[in-house]
Amino acid sequence: MIEPMQTWQQALSDLITDPRELAEFLQLDPRLDPIGERTLGQFPLKTPRAFAARMEKGNWQDPLLRQVWPSHVEQLAAPGFVADPLRERNYNPRSGLLHKYQGRVLLIAAPHCAIHCRYCFRREFDYRENSPSREQWRKAFEHIGSDASIEEVILSGGDPLALADAQLRWLIESLAQIPHIRTLRIHTRLPVVIPERVTDGLLDILASSGRQVVMVLHCNHAREIDHAVATALARLGGAGAILLNQSVLLKGVNDDAETLSALSKRLFAENVLPYYLHFPDQVVGTHHFAVTLERAEAIVRAMQAALPGYLVPRLVREDPGAAAKTRLA
Numbered sequence: 534m535i536e537p538m539q540t541w542q543q544a545l546s547d548l549i550t551d552p553r554e555l556a557e558f559l560q561l562d563p564r565l566d567p568i569g570e571r572t573l574g575q576f577p578l579k580t581p582r583a584f585a586a587r588m589e590k591g592n593w594q595d596p597l598l599r600q601v602w603p604s605h606v607e608q609l610a611a612p613g614f615v616a617d618p619l620r621e622r623n624y625n626p627r628s629g630l631l632h633k634y635q636g637r638v639l640l641i642a643a644p645h646c647a648i649h650c651r652y653c654f655r656r657e658f659d660y661r662e663n664s665p666s667r668e669q670w671r672k673a674f675e676h677i678g679s680d681a682s683i684e685e686v687i688l689s690g691g692d693p694l695a696l697a698d699a700q701l702r703w704l705i706e707s708l709a710q711i712p713h714i715r716t717l718r719i720h721t722r723l724p725v726v727i728p729e730r731v732t733d734g735l736l737d738i739l740a741s742s743g744r745q746v747v748m749v750l751h752c753n754h755a756r757e758i759d760h761a762v763a764t765a766l767a768r769l770g771g772a773g774a775i776l777l778n779q780s781v782l783l784k785g786v787n788d789d790a791e792t793l794s795a796l797s798k799r800l801f802a803e804n805v806l807p808y809y810l811h812f813p814d815q816v817v818g819t820h821h822f823a824v825t826l827e828r829a830e831a832i833v834r835a836m837q838a839a840l841p842g843y844l845v846p847r848l849v850r851e852d853p854g855a856a857a858k859t860r861l862a
């Protein structure tokens with residue numbers, strides 16, 4: 534039976550949160566990759582049904598499944614993998630605000646996401662300390678307003694598009710009142726995992742900001758982009774947003790040049806430019822996604838040999854305290 538299409542709010546409140554349900558849907562036996570119950574308790578499963586529908590049934594190695602499966606291997610000790618590898622706590626002058634780089638600040642606009650990516654570098658982030666009240670938000674806006682060198686505000690999270698339209702509109706309208714803000718950059722995975730989020734209301738919020746809007750999508754594999762995602766991306770681009778993509782280089786998901794080249798071509802077909810390829814951060818519970826620097830550089834070299842430059846994302850790493858991301862290849 535064909536299910537009636539859900540609104541994005543319905544899809545967001547109807548996520549798969551039980552790994553056993555996900556395994557059953559994919560016709561997999563969870564005993565073959567046992568669930569890490571302890572890490573699941575700290576960082577629960579969240580998978581939109583539309584995203585699960587893009588996974589291949591009966592395939593434990595499906596690259597979309599690997600990104601969300603709360604495997605027991607997360608619980609194995611891994612020296613060097615820590616809770617806050619980027620030491621973001623050092624750059625958190627106000628609740629909800631990170632000021633790491635010159636000329637731009639990052640707002641933790643939403644304390645939650647539509648999907649839980651097991652490799653997430655903020656999986657241990659203290660969102661309770663970074664869920665500002667309106668009064669605290671006003672103080673963050675004052676911080677931005679008092680520093681004319683800040684020309685760009687990055688809305689991150691969590692996922693800023695997980696906010697209800699009324700809250701998102703208030704945030705964006707408040708920022709648009711600061712004259713030296715030229716660009717609003719939105720880092721989001723929602724148009725990829727719940728494409729219904731790209732509503733007329735969202736397009737209106739973006740258009741009425743009066744600022745240049747850059748949307749940095751987060752997509753790691755070409756199979757994440759189906760017809761509904763392509764339609765959502767076309768609507769965003771048609772509304773004037775500049776579309777870029779960032780991926781994380783993940784062992785077992787996309788750690789070869791063919792897979793990443795296919796992703797770049799798929800993104801470009803939807804008018805999205807590949808922007809960053811992140812060398813994975815050493816976050817506790819994510820060591821099974823780690824790729825060596827030599828392998829990462831070899832992958833990028835192979836992409837450079839096979840693709841035009843604009844389809845090769847910049848391989849970068851975040852080093853705590855550095856003035857910008859570190860370019861690796």
Ligand code: SF4
Pocket residue numbers: 645646647648649650652653654655656690691692722751
């Ligand atoms: S959507 Fe982004 S912030 Fe949320 S869990 Fe995934 S990687 Fe982390």
